[in-house]
Amino acid sequence: QVQLVESGGGLARPGGSLRLSCTASGLTSQSGTVGWFRQGSGPARELVASSTWSGGTVFYGEAVKGRFTISVDGAKRTANLQMDNLKPDDTAVYFCCVDLRSKLIVTDRANYWGQGTQVTVSA
Numbered sequence: 001q002v003q004l005v006e007s008g009g010g011l012a013r014p015g016g017s018l019r020l021s022c023t024a025s026g027l028t029s030q031s032g033t034v035g036w037f038r039q040g041s042g043p044a045r046e047l048v049a050s051s052t053w054s055g056g057t058v059f060y061g062e063a064v065k066g067r068f069t070i071s072v073d074g075a076k077r078t079a080n081l082q083m084d085n086l087k088p089d090d091t092a093v094y095f096c097c098v099d100l101r102s103k104l105i106v107t108d109r110a111n112y113w114g115q116g117t118q119v120t121v122s123a
Contacts, residue, residue: 002026002112009117017084022096024077034079035106038092050106059105086121
């Protein structure tokens with residue numbers, strides 16, 4: 001059984017930093033991608049960052065480019081999201097996901113999802 005466990009959310013001030021971690025257990029496939037979506041006050045989940053397990057192909061949503069960094073360890077099945085220069089608009093629940101079908105970028109139809117971790121950016 002595949003499980004994704006996230007940690008590291010919390011409260012930060014504007015301009016501050018947080019680091020999210022995701023550990024995937026039970027994964028037997030070496031294929032696919034891992035990434036982070038977020039759900040804010042709007043109706044849709046927003047893709048934040050994505051990476052292949054090798055780390056060779058990464059993608060960032062426009063809203064976070066230059067501020068967030070995804071890093072992965074394919075052997076340990078971990079994916080971290082370093083979030084710097086946080087803004088109030090980054091407030092959301094962040095979900096880690098693994099997409100076995102996509103070879104480049106995770107999609108919102110990813111196979112496995114974590115439970116979500118709350119990030120709040122406020123003065």
